[in-house]
């Protein structure tokens with residue numbers, strides 16, 4: 510499958526997840542999708558809380574779902590999309606959460622930052638250079 514097909518299908522999965530967003534407070538819907546080396550795609554959406562600070566971001570929900578399914582590596586690609594024209598980018602906490610899963614499997618996943626009218630390609634190590642991760646505790 511070409512990189513573009515991968516990209517388009519992963520962004521479509523993230524956008525589909527966004528439809529389930531529970532974001533009554535910010536009304537800012539976010540979807541995330543993770544693609545693993547075995548082809549598995551795991552998605553997440555943001556889940557807000559009346560105690561605002563307890564909000565769960567889409568990327569963090571996706572990582573939690575994936576790890577609950579047993580994934581411990583092979584994270585090759587991530588897509589995150591907002592209800593915006595321009596591309597959105599994972600927040601700092603989500604970068605750290607994504608890094609845990611990436612570092613466990615020794616990958617540096619491509620991160621597609623997307624909006625309705627823009628897609629920006631980056632890699633996790635550019636979003637979180639010199640990360641503190643599992644290896645830091647060795």
Ligand SMILES: O=c1ccn([C@H]2C[C@H](O)[C@@H](CO)O2)c(=O)[nH]1
Nearest residue numbers: 535537539555566567599600603
């Ligand atoms: O990387 C991010 C940044 C923000 N949000 C969510 C949290 C909140 O519900 C809304 C506005 O910040 O967007 C995410 O899901 N992922």
